[in-house]
Amino acid sequence: MREKLKIYRLVPLAAPDDPNWQNAPPHGEVVVRARTAGDARLVASDAELDFTEIDASPAEGNSTDMASAFRNEKLYTVIEDESGRYEADGRRGVVGGRVRTDNIISTQL
Template sequence: MAIWRLYPVVAPSDSAWLGRPIWEEVIVRADTAGMARVVASKLEYPKREGGVGNESHSFNSGLDNERLYWIKKLSAEEAARFDDSPGNPAVLSATPLGSESEHA
């Protein structure tokens, strides 16, 4: 399975962010770039316990927006730094903008 890197390409001050979190880098294991965006967007899903009646929650992550984040498939050498074994699609590393630490 391929390893993908999502990174922002819009200035943090741009209004296109609409108050969404900005990630400096998100590393994802997935079969395709599209699936990598879907997996990465789960980082921003709101934590909700159940619902009321038949309500549905609308959700729009910045990580699935091609104008905010570009995506690049990592080379085998780059990918080995994050993951050297096969597995299910997953976020391997996520660094919020302005943070030195990684969260997975």
């Protein structure tokens, strides 16, 4: 039996000049198919580039996942989307918007 997923919108909450954006670039609104609102944050952050995928140094621990703007409640709010614009059936993942991949800069030129 396939798990029941929902559609969530991750919407920027902070002003463009908010200093919290220094550590993570804004992506604009992103729509995901996920289990819960918390899972929606994970789905969106998983779509970002992680330092382990390029030759950059980690900001903390073994991954930069925790530095994602999507995980910061001061930067993004999560809203369940019941509009029907997106099908809830399907795989867990990003279904709308654009997740930037320039959130980490390579050390090679």
